[in-house]
Amino acid sequence: MWTWEVPAYFWLGGMAAGAYVTASLAHGFGSADDRRATAGGYYLAAAALVPCAPLLIADLGRPDRFHHMLRIFKPLSPMNLGAWTLTGFTPIAFARAASHAAGTGLLRGPLGALARLVPTRLAELAGCALGLTLAGYSGVLLAATNIPLWAKSKLLGGLFMASALASGSAAVTLQAARRGAPDATLHRLAALESAASAGEIAVLAGYLTQSGRTARPLTRGRFAAPFWLGAVGAGAVLPLLLHRLAGGRRGRALQSLSAVASLCTIAGSLALRWSIFEAGKDSSEDQSASFELSSG
Known part of the structure; x- marks a missing residue:
């Protein structure tokens, strides 16, 4: 039986992906202020990825199981794809964070010189692709099981990806706000976070609609309160209202x-x-949920 390490891994991996994508978008399309304020996203991504492999290995039970998944690349296997994606994304995220640290003088000496050799644009493109895959595969992995709540809808991967973008951009916004980023930068970050949250709400609505009665343990059961009040209310709707209030x-x-x-x-x-x-x-x-799943 999967344990608490799984949602913790999904959450941290998704937030790492979202933070990396946010920082890369700012570096590719933002102003100089945007780039300075969001560069911490690379550090956030690297930090969030640190516990991901240990959490995954803890859930698998033995380290050799993780190693065995890397012996053969099976892109059609969600578990195998996830292990490979995590293995590829982690060093890229660390390399990009080190590159920025070297550029600002935080990382010096031989390591700093080595970090300056990192092709930043290539690292950003590859990291975004792998990060988005890591963010979405977790939902695909759950959907590949025979658990009715997870398997009935085909939108769980998209839901987790939208949530990852929202949480990652929120993490970048949080550190930018604490560091006193310019107002214009905070407004642009708020717009990005709000767009991701709105997308999350839209995909969630589709997910619940497709899930039908199989979603009852989530919407009416003992986890209804953390879902409606935590995930939907405080986690998506309230931030939209707060960012709207902060607009002026x-x-x-x-x-x-x-x-x-x-x-x-x-x-x-x-x-x-x-x-x-x-x-x-x-x-x-x-x-009844299992019957509905099996009946199509």
Whole structure:
């Protein structure tokens, strides 16, 4: 039986992907202020990835199981694809973070000289591709099981990807707000986070519609409160309202509202994965849900 390490791994891996994508978008299309304010996203991505492999290995039970998955590349196997993606994304994220640290003088000496050789644009493109794969594969992995709540809808991968982009951009916004980023940068980050949250709500609506009665353990069962109040209310709707309220604010007021909204988004992302994961266990014991899944 899968344990708590799974939703924790999904949450951290998704947030790492979202933070990396946010920082890369800012470096590719943003202003100089945007690039300076969001560069911490590379550090956030690297830090969030540190516990991911240990969490995955802990769930697998033995380290050699993780190693065995890397012996053969099976892109059609969600578990195998996820292991390979994590293995590829982690060093790229660390290399890009080291490259930025070297560019700002934080990393010096031989390591700094080596980090300056990293092709940043290539690392950004490859990291974004692998990060988005890592963010979405977790939902595909759950959907490949015979658990009714996870398998009925084909949108779980898209839902987790949208949530990852929202939580990752929120993490970048949070650190930018705490560091006193320019108002214009915070407004642009808020727009990105809000777009991801709106997309998450839209995909979630489709997921619940497709899931039908198999979603009852999530929407009406003992995990309904953390789902509706945590994942949906505090994690998606409230941040949208707070960012809307912050639209006309400047300075400290903008920074405070942005920080609170981002914290809510990050917590809501964890609540979403945890509630869907745990409610899925109840769904597996629901005979009517299993019948609905098998009947198409």
